[in-house]
Amino acid sequence: MFSFAASWLLGTLTGRNASLQMRDQLIALALAPAIGLLAGALLMRAQAKKFRSVRHVQEDWRSALSSLANLPVLAGMFFGVATTSPESLFYACTRRSLEIARAEGDRYTIAECKEYAFMHSFLTFWICCSFLWWLAVANTLQPIGITGGIACGKSTICKILKKQDNVAIVDLDEIAHDVQRPPKKGEAVMNNCYQTILETFPGKKITKRDGSIDRKKLGDIVFADPAKRRLLEAIMRPKIMQAMVWRMVTGKMFRTNTKLMIEAPLLFEAPILRYIFGIIIVVSIPPDEQLKRLKKRNPELTTAQCEQRLEAQMPLEEKKKMATIVIENDKSEAEMEEVCKQVLKDIEHNGMLSMEGVFFIFMFGRFVLGIW
Ligand SMILES: CC(C)(COP(=O)(O)OP(=O)(O)OC[C@H]1O[C@@H](n2cnc3c(N)ncnc32)[C@H](O)[C@@H]1O)[C@@H](O)C(=O)NCCC(=O)NCCS
Ligand SMILES: Nc1ncnc2c1ncn2[C@@H]1O[C@H](COP(=O)(O)OP(=O)(O)OP(=O)(O)O)[C@@H](O)[C@H]1O
Structure with a gap:
């Protein structure tokens, strides 16, 4: 459906009918999920706005509403799967292919058209399914990112937030330490x-x-040499x-009222990561205080080593802008407990994914599932 809309758009924009040529079709296929994503993301944004204004609703209704917020997406998913069944697409694609074959003066055989139509319908079907599935998963997870400079107090703030009801924290520093441990007997090395x-x-x-x-030794090596x-x-x-x-999926599954927060020190430095979150919290302190706290917490580091660590990160002011x-x-x-409560x-009912987040999770999902 999206693909045909994209083909039509392409044909109109370029002033010619979209033909069976592979390049046109590939562009159409690329446009198809983009159109779907845009529509889905706009829908989610609209929902986010709507739910921001329901603060007066009783506490116990809030969780019901937050899970209801996912309903249109789930409904969309089933509708999408139903309307893009391989049979209906195959039928539509075959008809279209034959029309084009006739118009192109028998440049393609009927068998070629059918073969192409099958491939096209199959791909479109998977694209639609994977997009809608990831949209639903991403919308259900609604993760919130927490970042900031080194020693600004991310872990301290997360510790305070964790004391509040319905907050789950995934700490990427802890995961980093975890994946560096010697594998236990029988543990998958991968x-x-x-x-x-x-x-x-x-x-x-x-x-x-x-x-x-x-x-400590590994840190000394890598912070002294950006390439390493x-x-x-x-x-x-x-x-x-x-x-x-x-951890995000297992931490959030079936708990629609849980705020899922990801403590990610390199949220802005790492590619893609920033696009996963609809809300990004930056923990900040003035630069002189930051150096003071870093030295106090890590007395084994020299001033030069502390500065190397600070320089390895994006400047805090830039992070604050984003x-x-x-x-x-x-x-x-x-x-700070009062600040965290506020x-x-x-951010109550406001953890929707950003538009870019939906896109990247979708691409990531397609990559992981090896669908493309
Ligand atoms: C370099 C290592 C061994 C130092 O370990 P150490 O125990 O001294 O520090 P720790 O892990 O507690 O990190 C402390 C802080 O240092 C900062 N930091 C860590 N790694 C980096 C990095 N590659 N670049 C900039 N800052 C970093 C973060 O603010 C972090 O919160 C360790 O931090 C590490 O393995 N870092 C790599 C992490 C990584 O590659 N992440 C990928 C991006 S998601
Ligand atoms: N509000 C505060 N007042 C005083 N000290 C604080 C405050 N918040 C954090 N600290 C201290 O600052 C130091 C750094 O805090 P913390 O470890 O939470 O930072 P971080 O941002 O998680 O660091 P890293 O980037 O290394 O993971 C710690 O020694 C902590 O006790």
Whole structure:
């Protein structure tokens, strides 16, 4: 359906009828999910706005409403699957292909047209299904990102938020440490970076006596050399992302009233990650206080090493510009509790995915499922 709309649009824009040529069809196929995504994302945005204005609704109705918010998407999913069944698409594609074949003066045989129509309908079917499925999953998860500079207090703020009802935190630092551990007996090596890190930094004595990675030593190496840091990130990122998605899904499944927060120190530095969240909270403190807290927490680091770590990250001011909410963590922890409560109120029923988030989750889903 989307594909035909895209073909028609393409034909109209380019001033010629969309033909059976592969290039045209590929462009149409690329346009198809884009149109669907745009429509889906606009629908979600509209929902988000609607639900922002229902604050007066009783507390116990809120959870019901937040799960009801997913209904149009689920309905859309079933409608989409039903209307893009392979049979109906195959029928439509075959008819269209034959029309084009006639118009093109028998450049293509009927058998070629049917073969092409089958491939086209099959692909379109999968694209629609995977898009709608991921849209539903993404909309149900509604994750919120928490980031900020090193030692700005992300973990402290997350600890406070976790004390509140219905808040689940996924900590990417913790996942990073987890995937660096030596794999246990029988554990799948593919979920772990330990061996690859040892092979990538050979002869550097980055292991402790018990064989585990000495993160202090590894940190000294990678923060002193941006190329090595990028290499470590490239090794770790896929495993961290994999574990993150797993924890997000298992942490949120069937708990529609839970706010799912992802503490991601490199949310803006890593590619794609920022697009997953509809809401991004940046925890901030003034630069001199940041250095002071970093030195206090990590007394083993020299001032030069602290500065290297600060330089390895995107400047805090830039992160603040891209934030939905900025938490200035410059008060006592007790006072910060009140600030966190207010933040939670502000984001009530407002954890919808960003438009780009839907797109990237969709692409990620298609990639993972190997559909394309
Ligand atoms: C370098 C390592 C071994 C240092 O370990 P250490 O225990 O000293 O620090 P820890 O892991 O607790 O991190 C502390 C903070 O350092 C900052 N930080 C960590 N890694 C990076 C990095 N690659 N670039 C910039 N800042 C970083 C973050 O603010 C983080 O919260 C460790 O941080 C690590 O493995 N980092 C790589 C993480 C990664 O590649 N992530 C991929 C992006 S999702
Ligand atoms: N409001 C606060 N007042 C005083 N000290 C604080 C406050 N918040 C955090 N700290 C201290 O600052 C240090 C850094 O905090 P925290 O570990 O939470 O930062 P982080 O952003 O998670 O760091 P990292 O980027 O390394 O993961 C800790 O020693 C913590 O106790």
